[in-house]
Amino acid sequence: MADAKDIAEEVVYLAGQRKVDFAEVRVVEDSTASTLVEDGRADKVAQSQGRGACVRVLVEGAWGFVSIDTLSRRQLLAALDDSIELARASAERVSDPGMVAEAAATVAESTAPFGHDVRTVDVKEKLLAVKRLEEAARKHGGSLLVNSAVTYNDVVVREVVANTRGTLVEQESSRVFAACRVALSKDGMTQMGYERKGVVGGFEMIEELSADDFSLRAVEKAKILLSARPAPAGTMPVIFDPSATGLFTHEALGHNAEADGVWSGQSLLVGRMGQQIAADCVTIIDEPAMEGKFGYYLFDSEGTPASRRVIIENGVLKEFLHTLETAARLGAAPNGAARAEGHAARPIVRMSNTYTAPGSDSLDAMIKSIDRGVYLKDAQGGYVFTERGQFTCKAGQAVMIEKGELTEPLRDVSVAGLTLEILKNVEMVGSDLEVDWPGFCGKSGQSVPTAIGGPHLKVSSMVVGGRLQ
Amino acid sequence: MELLDFARETVDETCKAGADFADVYAGRGRHVSVEVENGSIRSTDVGRTDSLTLRAFVGGGRGKLSISGLQALDTSPSELARQAVEMARAADRDPDFRSLPHFQEHQEVEGLYDEKVENLSPADAVQIAGRAVDEARAVDPQAIVMAEVSISAGIGAIANSLGVAIQRPSSSIEHGVFAVIRRGDDTGAFYDFDAGRNLDDVDLAPVGRSAAEGALTFLGARRIETRPMPVILGPLSSYSLMKTLAAAANAESIQRRRSYLVGRLGDKIGSSNLTIRDDAFVPRGLSSGAYDAEGALRRRVAIWEEGRFAAMLHNSYTAGKADAENSGHATRSGGIAPTNVFIELGKKTAAEIISDIDEALYINLGSLSIHPTSGDISTSVDFGYKIEKGRFAYPVANAMLAGHVFDLLAGIEAVSSDYRSEPGAVMPTILISSLDIAGS
Structure with missing residues (x-):
């Protein structure tokens, strides 16, 4: 992307001549490959190629942003003119002027580590590998199986960021994601099992994946659901497995620690920095530079080096996630949490790999401590209303806990809670740690890859959205 | 080249390259959005898109190629066709695939495109967003107001190897407001929106007010x-x-x-x-x-x-x-x-x-x-x-x-x-x- 760097630098230089307070140019090129193998047939193969650029300027306290689906120098210069005009057009309604942190310029090039470059793998080879996973699902599903599908996606993204503070960062990363979904049917009931894996890396993720293990896990989940009864309803103790801990950590706390929401007043963490907001045993971290994890990156979309963010340490709120702007507004150091989905979107505050740090308790001790509760496994998805901290997490699997023992399997169920209440209700934190659940986090119309995880975790009381017995 | 002409040419090239069936969806448009955070304009954005999706079918197996940045593309329709057909050939055959649709003449539905929406400027969108803030704060001066105004207009073209050749303009305007009202530790919040394809179909002014009024009703939960x-x-x-x-x-x-x-x-x-x-x-x-x-x-x-x-x-x-x-x-x-x-x-x-x-x-x-x-x-x-x-x-x-x-x-x-x-x-x-x- 030598040309892209030259163009970005030139436009940034010209922006500087136009007396803007700040200007940034990003150039993004991406290529993706995907296949779907469903019910034994690999009949859908797809590729995409995208290229584009954007210009973002801060003029008299107002931001203007223009994105274009081309790398043409002429159009990028026009985009600079337009972005300045946009900023000026909105200035009169800006009551809270934009600002940018005084951070040292970053000049760097980075390529995320990978083994087997996905671009060198022929489409037929990718199809064969994915077929192998789907065949295993059909084999293990046997006569109960009514539908099986394995999806495969890889994406290579190259991004150049330049700004008027002298930052010039070029980075490239490759992500690989696979998911197996099966539907099993018995006695008129159909249940679904789902398994996924995703890395920042290369095709080695697929080559090293045991088809039997991966697809069998999806089948086993559906099989268990076929004989499970609905979860009970009401308020009770719950144990999260590492995936559910990760989902809870991401939804309940992570989104509230995004500093744009803190600045706007939308986060319930406003005014709580330095305060004890969780039980002593809770430490929560967002760490982009975890090699191979799905939320991995070394520089964010503003070119800021990505730091390890300890959001909560031993129950005390320590740090928010920042862009250059939120860092300036809240008087904090930029920590590289500005991410954008492609060239057509502005960088906003986002998480990366988010997890609760391990403690010292065992899963056995957690189970033994509960008279009646639910063990939640296989996190599937969730959301939060940050202004109240009201969050919801869906678990694909659950097990009843009665008199200190795991008893019968339960169907998929959602749980809900209020962030500040539940953080204080965390009673035990396991000594295990897994940060292996890839996902795509949505915010303000943008989706970015993230990973979640943690240890097992016991919460003394939360609402389980089950059925009345 | 006109979008539909490019789509048709790409379909023709795809069939020549060996596809049994082919279709193209191409779109070109402009999107304006204004985002409000805590009552102040956060950013005013303009995006221009220019994209194409080509599907080639060989024996029912499907190869799909999506491209953005079409206008600047230095690749010819024949090269796009070659890549899509290569993918379709790599895919398994699917006997359940029968055919893409044949063209059937019909009048387009009235009112999918409004020039007045396309002609709205970013400054107009800023004014709409600003009014939402004023409306919400008239209900409660301390209301925390998040809002977005989103305006899109463009042309979509669809062509396939069975004679489908359609090009149509479309437009839309959407306006959403999320209001948060705090009283000590108590919080009420609510969202409201209005949306339409035509400017006359949207009543933008009350959205800020109704979101704030809704937020008040959620205090004391x-x-x-x-x-x-x-x-x-x-x-x-x-x-x-x-x-x-x-x-x-x-x-x-x-x-x-x-x-x-x-x-x-x-x-x-x-x-x-x-x-x-x-x-x-x-x-x-x-x-x-x-x-x-x-x-x-x-x-x-x-x-x-x-x-x-x-x-x-x-x-x-x-x-x-x-x-x-x-x-x-x-x-x-x-x-x-x-x-x-x-x-x-x-x-x-x-x-x-x-x-x-x-x-x-x-x-x-x-x-x-x-x-x-x-x-x-x-x-x-x-x-x-x-x-x-x-x-x-x-x-x-x-x-x-x-x-x-x-x-x-x-x-x-x-x-x-x-x-x-x-x-x-x-x-x-x-x-x-x-x-x-x-x-x-």
């Missing part, structure tokens, strides 16, 4: 007991349920046997109050259009008739596989989705439904999250009120509800006669006899 209870879905929530029930008629999910409606076509599953139809021909409707994303002529579909699951929604693939008529519900991503969804209205007004009930949970905003395969429901109540003795008693905090879709469908006791209206959408109030509520 209380927990409710765990027990079964009737549930009333307000207009924003009922429309989400109607869309979900229409989307469940997706023929591919049913053919693939991963839907709770497998084997139920023709069965009476719901109460007689459940009649839902899909109609893409409503003038000015947000989801209207005479043709689907494959260029197939759309059909009006009666999906649910007095509780009976009456018809599925098809694209060309599922219709061919089932030897059924294509209802024209293909999406650009290759799936199937409903368009404008309407439910048969009842006789009582929403006020009468509420005043007639002794106790219920009223959901103002939010979906019921029905599992598409099992039909199980387990979801949060994010914007709910408790109804006692026919009146709104208090807002509800941290509650969940659960059940099964078949119980829900059988339990639709009433649909209101009055409704909130949006272009192509009628949103009434719906009473469900009982669901399990989890609270304290």
Whole structure:
């Protein structure tokens, strides 16, 4: 992307001549490959190629942003003119002027580590590998199986960021994601099992994946659901497995620690920095530079080096996630949490790999401590209303806990809670740690890859959205 | 080159390269958005898009190539064709694939494009967003106001190897406001929106006010007991349920046997109050259009008739596989989705439904999250009120509800006669006899 760097630098230089307070140019090129193998047939193969650029300027306290689906120098210069005009057009309604942190310029090039470059793998080879996973699902599903599908996606993204503070960062990363979904049917009931894996890396993720293990896990989940009864309803103790801990950590706390929401007043963490907001045993971290994890990156979309963010340490709120702007507004150091989905979107505050740090308790001790509760496994998805901290997490699997023992399997169920209440209700934190659940986090119309995880975790009381017995 | 000409040429080249069938969807447009954060304009954005999706079919195997930055593309239609055909040849053959749609002449639905929307400037969008802030703060000067104004206009072209050649302009304007009001540790919040394809169809000014007024009603939320209870879905929530029930008629999910409606076509599953139809021909409707994303002529579909699951929604693939008529519900991503969804209205007004009930949970905003395969429901109540003795008693905090879709469908006791209206959408109030509520 030598040309892209030259163009970005030139436009940034010209922006500087136009007396803007700040200007940034990003150039993004991406290529993706995907296949779907469903019910034994690999009949859908797809590729995409995208290229584009954007210009973002801060003029008299107002931001203007223009994105274009081309790398043409002429159009990028026009985009600079337009972005300045946009900023000026909105200035009169800006009551809270934009600002940018005084951070040292970053000049760097980075390529995320990978083994087997996905671009060198022929489409037929990718199809064969994915077929192998789907065949295993059909084999293990046997006569109960009514539908099986394995999806495969890889994406290579190259991004150049330049700004008027002298930052010039070029980075490239490759992500690989696979998911197996099966539907099993018995006695008129159909249940679904789902398994996924995703890395920042290369095709080695697929080559090293045991088809039997991966697809069998999806089948086993559906099989268990076929004989499970609905979860009970009401308020009770719950144990999260590492995936559910990760989902809870991401939804309940992570989104509230995004500093744009803190600045706007939308986060319930406003005014709580330095305060004890969780039980002593809770430490929560967002760490982009975890090699191979799905939320991995070394520089964010503003070119800021990505730091390890300890959001909560031993129950005390320590740090928010920042862009250059939120860092300036809240008087904090930029920590590289500005991410954008492609060239057509502005960088906003986002998480990366988010997890609760391990403690010292065992899963056995957690189970033994509960008279009646639910063990939640296989996190599937969730959301939060940050202004109240009201969050919801869906678990694909659950097990009843009665008199200190795991008893019968339960169907998929959602749980809900209020962030500040539940953080204080965390009673035990396991000594295990897994940060292996890839996902795509949505915010303000943008989706970015993230990973979640943690240890097992016991919460003394939360609402389980089950059925009345 | 005109977009449609480029699409046609690419289709021709794809067939020459060896495809049995080919189609192209190409789009070019401009998008303006203004975002407000805590009452101040956060950013004003303009995006220009220029993209193409080419599908080649060989023996039913499909290769799909998506490109953005079409105008600047230095690749010829023949090169795009070569890549798509190579992928289609690598794919397995699919004997269930029969054909892409043939072209059927039909007049386009009126009111899908409004020049006045396309001509709105970013400065106009800034003014609309600014007014929302003023309106919300007139209700409560301390209201925390998040808002977005989004304006899109462009041209879409569809061409295929069976003579489909359609090019049409479209426009839309959407305006959403989320207001948060705090009183000490107590927080109320609410969202409202307006949307349309035509400027005359949107009434932008009241959105900020209604979001702030809604937020005030959620102050002082209380927990409710765990027990079964009737549930009333307000207009924003009922429309989400109607869309979900229409989307469940997706023929591919049913053919693939991963839907709770497998084997139920023709069965009476719901109460007689459940009649839902899909109609893409409503003038000015947000989801209207005479043709689907494959260029197939759309059909009006009666999906649910007095509780009976009456018809599925098809694209060309599922219709061919089932030897059924294509209802024209293909999406650009290759799936199937409903368009404008309407439910048969009842006789009582929403006020009468509420005043007639002794106790219920009223959901103002939010979906019921029905599992598409099992039909199980387990979801949060994010914007709910408790109804006692026919009146709104208090807002509800941290509650969940659960059940099964078949119980829900059988339990639709009433649909209101009055409704909130949006272009192509009628949103009434719906009473469900009982669901399990989890609270304290």
